[in-house]
Each structure stands twice: as C-alpha cells, then as structure tokens.
Amino acid sequence: MDSSDASKSVRPVGHVLALVVERNPIVQRLERYFLEEAGYQVEFSNDGASALARAKELRPAILITEILVPKMDGLTLCRQLKSKPETAGILILVFSHLEAEDRAREAGADAFLRKPLNEEPLVETLSRLVARHQDILRGKK
Amino acid sequence: MSRKRLSTGIKGLDQVLGGGFPENSMNMIMGSPGAGKSILTEQMVFANASKERPALYLTTFSEPLEKFILNSQSYTFFNPAQVGVEILYEDLGQPLREKGYAALPDLITEFVAEWHPRILVFDSFKALSELARTAEEGRLVLFDLATLLANYDCTAFLVGEYGPDTMTELPAFAIADSILSLQRHTLAGNDQRFLRVEKLRGSSFVPGLHAFSIGAGGIEVFPRLLTPSSFTSYSDDSGRRVTTGVQGLDPMIESGFWRGSTTLVAGPTGSGKSMLSLQFLYQGALAGEPGLYVGFQENPVQIARITKGFGWDTGKVEKEGLFELMYRSPVEMQLDEVAFRIFERVNEGKVKRLVIDALGDLKRRSLDTDRFADYIYSLTQWFALKQVTCLMTYELKELFEFHSITGEEISNMSDNVLLLRFTPEAEMARTLRVVKTRGSAHDHREHLLELSQKGVAVGKPWKGMRQSSS
Numbered sequence: 001m002d003s004s005d006a007s008k009s010v011r012p013v014g015h016v017l018a019l020v021v022e023r024n025p026i027v028q029r030l031e032r033y034f035l036e037e038a039g040y041q042v043e044f045s046n047d048g049a050s051a052l053a054r055a056k057e058l059r060p061a062i063l064i065t066e067i068l069v070p071k072m073d074g075l076t077l078c079r080q081l082k083s084k085p086e087t088a089g090i091l092i093l094v095f096s097h098l099e100a101e102d103r104a105r106e107a108g109a110d111a112f113l114r115k116p117l118n119e120e121p122l123v124e125t126l127s128r129l130v131a132r133h134q135d136i137l138r139g140k141k
Numbered sequence: 142m143s144r145k146r147l148s149t150g151i152k153g154l155d156q157v158l159g160g161g162f163p164e165n166s167m168n169m170i171m172g173s174p175g176a177g178k179s180i181l182t183e184q185m186v187f188a189n190a191s192k193e194r195p196a197l198y199l200t201t202f203s204e205p206l207e208k209f210i211l212n213s214q215s216y217t218f219f220n221p222a223q224v225g226v227e228i229l230y231e232d233l234g235q236p237l238r239e240k241g242y243a244a245l246p247d248l249i250t251e252f253v254a255e256w257h258p259r260i261l262v263f264d265s266f267k268a269l270s271e272l273a274r275t276a277e278e279g280r281l282v283l284f285d286l287a288t289l290l291a292n293y294d295c296t297a298f299l300v301g302e303y304g305p306d307t308m309t310e311l312p313a314f315a316i317a318d319s320i321l322s323l324q325r326h327t328l329a330g331n332d333q334r335f336l337r338v339e340k341l342r343g344s345s346f347v348p349g350l351h352a353f354s355i356g357a358g359g360i361e362v363f364p365r366l367l368t369p370s371s372f373t374s375y376s377d378d379s380g381r382r383v384t385t386g387v388q389g390l391d392p393m394i395e396s397g398f399w400r401g402s403t404t405l406v407a408g409p410t411g412s413g414k415s416m417l418s419l420q421f422l423y424q425g426a427l428a429g430e431p432g433l434y435v436g437f438q439e440n441p442v443q444i445a446r447i448t449k450g451f452g453w454d455t456g457k458v459e460k461e462g463l464f465e466l467m468y469r470s471p472v473e474m475q476l477d478e479v480a481f482r483i484f485e486r487v488n489e490g491k492v493k494r495l496v497i498d499a500l501g502d503l504k505r506r507s508l509d510t511d512r513f514a515d516y517i518y519s520l521t522q523w524f525a526l527k528q529v530t531c532l533m534t535y536e537l538k539e540l541f542e543f544h545s546i547t548g549e550e551i552s553n554m555s556d557n558v559l560l561l562r563f564t565p566e567a568e569m570a571r572t573l574r575v576v577k578t579r580g581s582a583h584d585h586r587e588h589l590l591e592l593s594q595k596g597v598a599v600g601k602p603w604k605g606m607r608q609s610s611s
Contacts, residue, residue, distance in 0.1 A: 026246055026285055027292045033254035116165050118294035119257060 016130055017041045019058060021051040021065035021074060027117070031064075034119040040126070048072025052080055055087050061133045062126060066115075067096040067104070075100075075107040082108035089136065091129040095122070144343065147260070147296050150188020150218075151181070153362030153481065157338060157347045162319060166342070167290050169266075169314060171303040172323030177334065177355050178300045179209070180216065181323070182262055184359040185298075187218045189260060190227040197258035199233040203265035203302070206232045218359045229256055233269065242272040246285040259295050266313065267301030280312050287316045308339065318342045324350070326508060333475055333508075336362065350508075352475040363477040366519045369526045383494070383530045386424025387417055389599030393575050393584040398557060401528040402579070403521040405500075405552055407535040408561030413571050413590050413597055414534040415439065416447065417561070418496040420596045421532055423453050425494040426463035432494035433486055434464075435479060437471040437502035444468075451596045462491065471502040476516055479503065487527050495524070499534040500551060518554050537562075552577070561590060564603060572603050 018040045022028050028044050035042045043058060045051035049071035055063055063081065065074035072080070074094055081087040093111045094104035101112040110132070111125050146161035155161050162168050170178045183198070190196040200206045210230060213219050224230065236248055252258070263269060273279030290297045299313060305322065308314045320339035325332045335350040353362045382397040391397045398404060406414045415436075422432035436444065444466055448455045458464040465486070469479060486492045497503070500517070507513035517533075524531045535551065552558050556579040563569040571590040575583040589600035 024288055024292065026250060026289045029247075029250050030253060030289065030293060033250070037254075116292055116294040 015041045016062065016133075017043065017058060017060040018062045018064060018126070019043050019045060019051065019055055019060040021045045021048060021063070021069050021077065023047060023066070023069050030117065034117070034122065035126075038119075038123045038126070046070070048074060048077040051077055055081055055090060056084075059087075060090060062091050062093065062129055064093045064095050064126075067094060067098050067100060075103060078104070078107040078109050091133050093125060093129060147185075147189060149181075149185045151184065151360055151362050153351070153353070153364050154181075154336075154360075156364045157336075157351050157362060158319075158341065159344055159346055162296060163342070163344060164296050165291075165294055166318035167287060167297045167299065167316065169303075169317040169320045170298055170300045170323070171308075171320060171339075173304065173325070174302050176323035176325060177353070177360055178302075178323055179213075179264055180355060181321075181360050182264060182298050182300050183213055184216070184218050186228060186260055186262060187220060187223060190223055192227055194227075194259040195256060196228045196260035196262070197252060197256050198228060198230045198262045198264065199252070200230065201232075201234045201237075201263065201265055202268035202271075206230055209264075215357075216359050217357055229258070233263070237269065237272060242270075242274065242282055243278060245269070245282050246289055249286060249289060253289075253293055253295070261290070261295050261297045262300065263298070264300040265302060266299035267303055270301075270313065283312055283316060314340075323353075326350075328506065328508060331472060333506075352477040354475070354478065363475065363481040365477055366480040366516055366523070368515075368519045368522050371526065383430075384424070384428070386421045387597055387599060389588070390573070393588070393599065394557065394578050395581045395583070398530050399580060400530055401525040402556035403524055403531045403533060403554070404557040404559060405535055405555035406532050406559045406561065407537055407552075409537050409539060409563065412561035412563060413573075413592065414536070414561060415498055416451075416592070416597050417559075417573075417590075418498055418532045418534055419444070419448060419453075420451075422464060422494050422496055423448065423455060423458065426455075426458035426461075429463065430493040431463045431491050432465070432496070433467060433483065433492045434496045434498065435467045435469070435483060436496075436498045437469055437474065438499065440468050441466045450594075452594065453596075465491070471505065474502075474506055476503055476507055476513075480516070480520060484523065484527075487523075487529055492529055495529050495531040497531065497533045499536050501536050514551070514554075517551055521554050521556075556580070570603070573599055 018035055020031055020042060022031060022044060023046050032042050045054050047070040051065065052072065065077055067074040074096065078092050078094065081090055081092065091110045093113060094109040095113045095115060097115045099114060104112040111129055113121060113125050144163040147164050148155055148161040170182055172178050186196045186198060200209050231252065237245060270279055273282060314320060319341045322337045322339050324335050324337065326335060334353050336353055337350050338346045347364055347367065349365045351362055351365050353360055381400045383400050384397045385391050406417060408414050419434065422434055425432050455464055467482060504513050558576040560574045560576045562572055564572055572587050573590040574587040586602040589603050591598050591600045
C-alpha cells in the first residue's frame, strides 16, 4: 500500500514552506509526517497570535490554520494576514473540525478543508494552492 | 449534519446501530473472554477493508499474533488475499514492552504515518492499558490517544475483556463514542448470546438485548423484535377473508379468518392442532398462497409422515415455493432468530400464511415472561402490518376441562381463539369451539372435529353425552 502516490505526483518544486497553526503536539506530529512526506518544509505555531508574528517573519507560501486555536482564532488570523500588504500573498487553508467554509471564505481564506485529517485531500488541496502560488510568483517576474 | 456510517457487514447489527458505527469514531467492543469480540471485530474489518480503506489490526497481550491469525482463519470471512494488502496485522505488545505505556500515542502516530489506516483495532485494549503504572498515566495516555484518533480520519475499535461493572469506573468508557457489549445468558443449562448497545453518541439505536449466533461464517445478529410504528386496520371487505382450508370451519367465523389476523389454536396433545394448522397451510398453497410452517417438535421427516398420511403432495407445493418447513430445535433456538428468519421470508414475499407450532417451546426459550408476552404482541402486530395470516398452536395440559387457555394473556393478543379438546366419554372424540373472534360473529357451539384420510373437518355440533347418545 502506498497512499502517498497522490502526494508524490504533486510534490512542490523547491522548498515550499507551510506554517501550520495547531495547538495539539500529537496532531502536529502527524501533520508533520504527512506534509514532509509530500515534500513540504513545515513550521508550527501553537496559537494564532504567535502565528501572526511567525508569518511576518518567515513569509511562508502557505499557512494552514485550525479555527479553534488559542489567543487569536484562525479566522481573525486570516483577516489580519490578508489585511496587511506584506502578508496578503500568503495562501491560507483553514483546516478545521467546524463546518465553517463560508465564514472562512469571508475571512479571506483561499481554501477550506474539514477535519479529521485525511492526508490525500489535504495534500491535494495544498498542491492546488502551491500551483496558484507559483503562478503568482511567475506573474510578478 | 448526520455522520457517515461504517457498515459492520453484519445485516442485523447494522439494523441495531442504525446503519453501522459512525465513521471517525472511537468504539468499545466489550465482553467476557469467549464472548465473540474479536470475531465480530475481524468480521467488520474484512467486510470493510480495501486498498482505499486499509485496516490496521493491532494485537497486544491477550493472544500472540501468530495464534490470533491461526484462529481467525477458521472463519469463512477471513480472506488471506486481503492480509498484507488491505489488512495489516501488527504486534503492539513488543514495542510497548520496550518503550513503556507512555509511548503509546507516539507509537500509534508512527503506525498511522506508515500505514495510513482508515480502520484501526486494538485487541485487546484492556490488556494494553494494564501496562499503565498509575491511574494518572493511564488517563493521560488515553486522552492523548483519543485526541489523535479524533483528529485523524479513522474509525477505531477498542476491544476488551471488560465486565459491566467497569463501565462507570474506567475513563475509556467515557471517551468512547459507542460501547457494544457482548453477553452470555444461561437458560436451562444452555448459553444464549446477546449483544447490547450501551452507548452510541449522536445517534439513535435499537435498545435492549439482541440475540446473536457464531457460526463458520462469523457472527449473525437477530435484532430484538419491536412493535411496528404503524398499524393496519382491518376493513369490512369480504375479499380480505382467508379461507381456513378446514371444511365446516369457515361458516363458523362468517367466512374465514381476516387476512393478517392471528389465531390461537389451543388444545391438549393429540387434539389435532398441528393437523389443522398444516391443513390451513396446505390448502392455502393449493390456492396459490405461500405458507411457512415453523415447528419446534416435529422435524421435517415427522411432518412428512403426517402429510403423507393425508395424501397431501407437500413435495410438489414445496418445489413451487408455496410451502416451506422451518424446523428449529427447541433446545437451541432463540426467539429473535426465529422472528428474524420468518420476516426474512415475509419480506421476500414468500409467506402469506404462517403456522407457529408451538408457543410453549418459544416460551421456554424466553429469558422472562414479560419479554415473551411483548414478543408475541410484536409478532401479531407485524403479521397484521404485513398481511400474513397466522395460526399459533398452544398445548394445554388438561385433556377435558380448562380453567385458562394461556398464562401470558396470549389469548388477548390473538384475534381468534380456537379451543380443541377431547370429550370425556370413553370414545374421546375431538371437538372444536370458536372461543373468540375479533371483528366477526361466530358460532359459539362446540363441534366435533372429524379426522379422515383427507385431513380434518368440522362436523356437527356436539351436544354432550346424553344428547349425542340419544
């Protein structure tokens, strides 16, 4: 069995950094496995406030956030990032147990995915975001 | 939003659970050793596993992995082609012995990252959790494991040799989304197997004890018979009458039984209950109405002797799908299995007439008398709804005089009651009296029940010793 076939076919070119906002270390560990297996470079923040600071510092290509995170919820984080020119280009995936796709889109999210974690839809969604990110970069050039 | 279900692959259990276990849930399968927990869980795994939905079966300390697989292969659901491709067996005991119980969430994370399972089984989880050095460690590890399983798209089964008294004490029961308890009850020296849903979060289920059996194909579940939620009322349409097939009986109850009615045929041994009932089925079959005889005393060979004696060609109507004998040993049968088998056939359109011979055998296999009365009531309501006309026989101990027909108000639940007995004269003639009909007028007189080479027939009214001899 190799369920990583899908992820191999959409492996991002170069080092694509994904910043993941997730408070639970066990879930962080599992997400790291799957995202690194799919070829991403992964950093974590435990809460929304530190994620905002880290996003400004690291300028990741993608930010993945749960809505239910401490200090600043994922939707507020999303609005904050999209409102600042220096972080507005970060592509945001809201990845949550809450059925809140409309709210996530209103907050400026580029994609929404419902938990629980299933590696195939997660990697597929990210690959679509990566393709968009690379198009944006090519457009700038 | 209702949760998707993972079918158990066991029709009766899916009915009990409302379609199966909720997907992405943590489920507890509990019961004493030998209750059938592992068989049930493996059967579910083999029914569901695929390349898209791989299953990881983790054995622990209750049984070595090799012995476990050896035992499992004796069941027909065990498909070796699935093992190693769609179903992975791993021993969790050894790595935990080396790393300690606290390493359990990390180990499971590694297994998940490696195998991507959508179904995950811990067998036995109880044996595993006994490795916790303190209650606090046990609780913390369980919480971390539950967090992992709640966040990962996978349906988990925790199998354990837990007794009912542990449910309020152990944290695993509070965390579990569902609890399925497998039990054994001893009745007259025989074990009967039952299962019960103790908990099913966010979903309704069929409450109570549900019988199940274990055979070569694994587990078969027979959901407890419940009263139907809708009812059919009888109409005055004479076309809805069903001829009894017994000469002279139809005019005693206007023109036959109401379709969908239940008739109690009570009488002492040898009074003609089985003969009358078989004739009801056979004559119905000749008229194109399929019938089912459910018997617990006479086996098919003995029944064939009776029917052959009357010159009935039951083999012919049997081949045409109009007559079926369903024999169950009165020692081993379970009430709900009998009902399940009957309604399997009814729902396939194979039964319009039914005989249950005899109620006393069913009663002896019931765990309590209240349950038996509920069961019979539900049966009669289902027969009315499904328009199955039923005769149920009941054996009375006294030969000549009766103080009550049955002790469980079964006669109240029946639409009609036919009382068969012997006259007290030396000849001991058989008689039949219609004691009760619901929604019909009836002849109140006691009639002779005559037995000939063609079957039974209702004769002239019996007027007692003096008059009949004059």
